[in-house]
Amino acid sequence: MIIWIDADAVPRAIKEMVFKAAQRTNTPVHLVANSYITIPDNPLFRFTLVDSGPDEADRRIEENVAEGHIVITADIPLAAKAVAKGCYVINPAGKEYTKENVGEHLATRDLMTNLRSAGMETGGPPALSRKNIEAFANILDRLLTRLINNG
Incomplete structure (x- = not known):
């Protein structure tokens, strides 16, 4: 199991939470971004700098992930x-995101993209809240526990 982070858009607080969980569970973390990001000096953590450009980091992650990996x-x-x-x-x-809900999220994202291209102001995502950070921590902990216990 590897944790992959699309590091350009993931807030520092979330990355730090992942680093702590990964150290606790001895899980490798691969961060991919198109700008340099400082990571803790730990052999579990690897950073890959990709070319600048839309979706370069996404493409690198997509090419390397495998079943059972965690993607953030x-x-x-x-x-x-x-x-x-x-x-x-x-x-x-x-x-x-799951097989059951990712299609709906993708359709909503596409609709919002179309509305923005038509000139409608849709606003951006809300700022990350304490509740969001707690929800993230709970999901990550649950996933790591389940994956480690099921070996």
């Missing part, structure tokens, strides 16, 4: 591709 991303198309490969996907706001 705010990018819904990447989430859909990872779920299709059998990954567990969590967004930084504490929502888990």
Whole structure:
């Protein structure tokens, strides 16, 4: 099992939470971004810098994930591709994407994109709240516990 982080858009508080959980469970973490990110000096953690450009980090993650890996991303198309490969996907706001719900999230995202291209102001996502961080921590802990116990 590997935890993959789409690191360009994942807030620092979430990354730090993942680092702590990974150290506790001895789980490798691979961060991918198109700008340099400082990570703790730990052999469990690896950072990959990809070319600048839209979706470069997403593409690298998609090429390397495998069934049973955990992917942390705010990018819904990447989430859909990872779920299709059998990954567990969590967004930084504490929502888990599954085979049952990722299609609906993707459709909503596409609708919002179309509305924005038509000139409608839709606003961005809300700021990360303490409740979001707690939800993320709970989902990550539950997933790690289940995956470790089921070996």
